[in-house]
Amino acid sequence: DAKTTQPPSMDCAEGRAANLPCNHSTISGNEYVYWYRQIHSQGPQYIIHGLKNNETNEMASLIITEDRKSSTLILPHATLRDTAVYYCIAYNQGGKLIFGQGTELSVKP
């Protein structure tokens, strides 16, 4: 399973876009890039995932570089409720998610 690297913390102003980077330079061809977030002491919440193409849903957008070695999660208009730990995971959809330390995003008014 590929290892991912994320900055430990980031700040974002409320209403602005939050861009969370993730490095996954050893990702293999059958691994998807998944993003989850965890608000304090709750279960992780699925956000979005992608294989090669950029993806968008009602929560966020996922931009994956052409070589698939890195990606960026974009929350277009961050709110205070988006304050959470965000996890980027390279996952082969085999039932075993490997979580790193994630990025602690603080959205400030």
Next chain:
Amino acid sequence: KAGVTQTPRYLIKTRGQQVTLSCSPISGHRSVSWYQQTPGQGLQFLFEYFSETQRNKGNFPGRFSGRQFSNSRSEMNVSTLELGDSALYLCASSFGGETQYFGPGTRLLVL
């Protein structure tokens, strides 16, 4: 559609006891994965069950075990509890291992 449910939500046990935690997956999901979250080790994978068979296993001692029933509900058991077993235990369900959806967790405190 109802989400993943876990019972109980909170539990206090003493060292040496055993505990059983329950997880009901989203309707139609056949895969259930279990995770342990502690401040020191973060979120760690315990095991995954699919169609009543353990398909994946993490690096935890044999005191941690699980099972899955024919209706896809799953239980995990921890025997001979240690102080270090105090943690948030999370389960997640998926159709067959793809996108996993997590429950709220069971917070276990071992005294």
